[in-house]
Amino acid sequence: MTNWLKSWRRRGWLAAGAMALGVTVFGTCAAAAPPGDTRHGEEVYSLCLACHALAENRTGPRHCGLFGRRAGSVPGFAYSEAMKRSGIVWSAATLDGFLAAPSQVVPGTAMYVDVRDAKERADLIAYLEQAGRSEICKAAQSG
Numbered sequence: 001m002t003n004w005l006k007s008w009r010r011r012g013w014l015a016a017g018a019m020a021l022g023v024t025v026f027g028t029c030a031a032a033a034p035p036g037d038t039r040h041g042e043e044v045y046s047l048c049l050a051c052h053a054l055a056e057n058r059t060g061p062r063h064c065g066l067f068g069r070r071a072g073s074v075p076g077f078a079y080s081e082a083m084k085r086s087g088i089v090w091s092a093a094t095l096d097g098f099l100a101a102p103s104q105v106v107p108g109t110a111m112y113v114d115v116r117d118a119k120e121r122a123d124l125i126a127y128l129e130q131a132g133r134s135e136i137c138k139a140a141q142s143g
């Protein structure tokens, strides 16, 4: 094969790669742009219910009051040192990063369950936000 042909082929692969990247970036934006589907988010949350509840501490800390709360700060819950020292304040953005790869974001955390799909995370986070404003959480916070 001539050099010219080789470099042409390489450029072909580059173009294909760039297109694939474009599709990925576009796909991510498309998933993040509309508000999350809270109904689907509630279904995803069933995965979390194995250890968490909204209003009370179980194997994991309660999720009422999560938004705006410092990581590792629910009274009476025995967090790992890693979580207490993480310095994270929970928001849609920090939750998105943490839930994608908990042990990478907070090495040494006792929470190892991840949600790899960006759309599932967006829906789950929308549900958690909605649940935080629910009567269950209002009662839990005043009580």
Ligand code: HEC
Binding pocket: 044, 045, 047, 048, 049, 050, 051, 052, 059, 060, 061, 066, 070, 071, 072, 073, 074, 078, 079, 080, 081, 082, 083, 084, 090, 095, 099, 108, 109, 110, 111, 112, 113, 114, 115, 124
């Ligand atoms: C196998 C049990 C288990 C499952 C399932 C689980 N978690 Fe956790 N989670 C924990 C534990 C234990 C901690 C405390 C981690 C630490 O101290 O390092 C935690 C901590 C957290 C925190 C930090 C809370 C805080 O107060 O700082 C968030 C947020 C969280 N989990 C969200 C979720 C979500 C969302 C799901 C479902 C996708 C989920 N977890 C599933 C056990 C679990």
